[in-house]
Amino acid sequence: MQALVLEPDRQLNLRDIQIEESLGPYDVKIAIHTVGVCGSDVHYVQHGRIGRFVVTEPLVLGHEASGTVIEVGREVKHLKVGDRVCMEPGIPDPNSKATQLGMYNLDPAVRFWATPPIHGVLRPTVIHPASFTFKLSDNISFGEGALVEPLAIGMWAATKAAIRPGDLAVVLGAGTIGTVTALAALAGGCSRIVITDMIQPKLDLVASLGPITPVNAGGQDPVQVVFELTGGWGADIVFEATGATPVYEHLFDLLSPGGRVVLIGMPAGPVPYDVVAAQAKEANVTHIFRYAHMYPRALALMGSGKIDLKVLITDTFDFRDSLHALEFASKMPPTSVKVQIVLPQ
Numbered sequence: 001m002q003a004l005v006l007e008p009d010r011q012l013n014l015r016d017i018q019i020e021e022s023l024g025p026y027d028v029k030i031a032i033h034t035v036g037v038c039g040s041d042v043h044y045v046q047h048g049r050i051g052r053f054v055v056t057e058p059l060v061l062g063h064e065a066s067g068t069v070i071e072v073g074r075e076v077k078h079l080k081v082g083d084r085v086c087m088e089p090g091i092p093d094p095n096s097k098a099t100q101l102g103m104y105n106l107d108p109a110v111r112f113w114a115t116p117p118i119h120g121v122l123r124p125t126v127i128h129p130a131s132f133t134f135k136l137s138d139n140i141s142f143g144e145g146a147l148v149e150p151l152a153i154g155m156w157a158a159t160k161a162a163i164r165p166g167d168l169a170v171v172l173g174a175g176t177i178g179t180v181t182a183l184a185a186l187a188g189g190c191s192r193i194v195i196t197d198m199i200q201p202k203l204d205l206v207a208s209l210g211p212i213t214p215v216n217a218g219g220q221d222p223v224q225v226v227f228e229l230t231g232g233w234g235a236d237i238v239f240e241a242t243g244a245t246p247v248y249e250h251l252f253d254l255l256s257p258g259g260r261v262v263l264i265g266m267p268a269g270p271v272p273y274d275v276v277a278a279q280a281k282e283a284n285v286t287h288i289f290r291y292a293h294m295y296p297r298a299l300a301l302m303g304s305g306k307i308d309l310k311v312l313i314t315d316t317f318d319f320r321d322s323l324h325a326l327e328f329a330s331k332m333p334p335t336s337v338k339v340q341i342v343l344p345q
C-alpha cells in the first residue's frame with residue numbers, strides 16, 4: 001500500500017510498502033481518515049532516532065489518527081462497520097506485569113506506532129485491537145479525533161497532578177502539549193492557568209481558550225505574575241511542557257509550599273535540578289510517560305463541549321502532499337499549532 005515512509009538514510013518517500021497484517025477475532029480494520037503530524041515524526045525525519053529508538057529499517061510515520069471501521073473481527077462487540085473512530089497508538093502485551101498492574105503505558109514490550117520497528121499509520125488502512133479503538137460521537141470531527149492522542153497526554157498530566165477544585169496551575173510551554181495540558185487542567189478543576197512561552201502568537205491563541213493568563217518569558221517574569229495572582233504564595237501545580245534545560249533553574253520558584261510538579265517535556269539530556277529548593281517546599285514531583293486509560297475521558301470531555309480543540313487544527317494537507325506537510329511541520333510559522341494530513345476516502 002502507499003505510505004509515507006522514512007528510510008534509514010532519512011529520505012522521506014511516499015511509496016508502496018508491504019505491510020503484513022491479518023484480522024484477528026478481537027481486531028478491527030480501519031480506513032485511516034486524518035493523521036496529525038507530531039514533533040516526534042519531525043524528530044525522526046531530522047535525526048533518524050529518538051533516544052534508543054533508531055530508524056534502521058524503512059518506517060511508516062504517523063501515530064495521531066482517526067478513521068472509519070471497514071471490517072470487524074468475529075469477537076468484537078462494541079464496534080461495527082461504518083463507525084467513526086480514533087485509535088490509541090500504543091499496544092501493550094496484555095499478559096505483561098505492567099499491563100496487569102494497570103500501567104500498560106510502562107510495558108517495556110509496548111508496540112507504539114511510528115516508533116521503530118513498529119510502522120505508523122500514514123497509509124490507507126490499519127488493523128488494530130478493538131479495545132484500543134474508540135468511537136467518535138457525531139459532534140467530534142475526524143480532525144478532532146486525531147487530536148485525542150496529544151490531549152490524552154495533557155489529561156494524564158492533569159490526572160497525575162491530583163488537581164483540587166480552584167487550584168492555580170502554571171504550564172511552561174504553549175505548544176500543542178502545553179495547550180492541551182492547560183485545557184485538561186481547567187476541565188479537571190483549576191481556576192486559572194498561567195502559561196509561558198517565548199512565541200507571542202502561540203500565547204495569544206491559548207489565552208483565548210479560557211481563564212488563561214499568557215506570559216511571554218522573553219520579557220515578563222513568570223514568577224512575578226504568579227506571585228501577584230496568588231498573594232505571594234505560588235502556584236499549586238507546575239506543569240513542565242517545554243523540555244528546555246534552562247527552565248529547570250527556576251522551576252521551584254514558581255511553586256507554592258506543598259505544591260505539585262509534573263514533568264512532561266523530554267529534555268535532550270540531564271538537567272540542573274535544585275534539590276534544596278524542592279525540599280524547602282516539600283515539592284511533590286512526578287513524571288509522565290504517554291498515558292493510560294485516557295481516551296474515553298478525553299472523548300467524553302470533547303463530546304460534552306468542555307474541551308474544544310478545533311482551533312488547534314491550523315494546517316491541513318492532502319495525503320499526496322505528505323512530504324510538503326512534514327517539511328512545513330519542521331519549519332512551522334509561529335501562528336501554526338497542529339498540522340494534519342487527510343487521506344483520500
Ligand SMILES: [Zn+2]
Pocket residue numbers: 038039040063064149150
Ligand atoms: Zn504525538
